[in-house]
Amino acid sequence: MSDCCKCNGNCKDEFLENLFNTYKPIKDNLIQILNEVQEHYGYIPQRAQSAISEFLNIPMAEVYGVVTFYSRFSLKPKGKYNIAVCLGTACFVKGSQKILDRLKDRLKIEPGETTKDGKFSIEETRCVGACGLAPVFTVNGEVYGRATVKKLDTVLDELEKK
Numbered sequence: 001m002s003d004c005c006k007c008n009g010n011c012k013d014e015f016l017e018n019l020f021n022t023y024k025p026i027k028d029n030l031i032q033i034l035n036e037v038q039e040h041y042g043y044i045p046q047r048a049q050s051a052i053s054e055f056l057n058i059p060m061a062e063v064y065g066v067v068t069f070y071s072r073f074s075l076k077p078k079g080k081y082n083i084a085v086c087l088g089t090a091c092f093v094k095g096s097q098k099i100l101d102r103l104k105d106r107l108k109i110e111p112g113e114t115t116k117d118g119k120f121s122i123e124e125t126r127c128v129g130a131c132g133l134a135p136v137f138t139v140n141g142e143v144y145g146r147a148t149v150k151k152l153d154t155v156l157d158e159l160e161k162k
């Protein structure tokens, strides 16, 4: 069972049913519906994609195309701690690649992957709007600015203990 569902899995179909009750079945609502599914599950499960395709009466391929186009949507469950390294220009010139390399090295996974124990996942992001603090990484959306490899190590050490 993934930690990302707050309701122990019992509400999954109920969640989609309720969601569909709050939206008109028109294609313009696709992104908003996907946002809600992503927020609830932490990713877009395949069965949600097929339910959405049926609800909006659009091909699965179209839903899949949108999910893969936007980086905020994920096809796989994220870890309990999703660590995103900003590779936007301001962060990149200040060395965010080194942070990402260290992260991959320590967790032994690549961006878009989750550790086997489900605890960590890594993501590459574009500007998160905190360029003044570059380089930046985030943990579940919480920003860590003026990042260094040492700072990352300290944060990882803390999270590993939890």
Ligand code: FES
Binding pocket: 086, 087, 088, 089, 090, 091, 092, 126, 127, 128, 129, 130, 131, 132, 134, 136
């Ligand atoms: S480029 Fe990283 S926060 Fe803007």
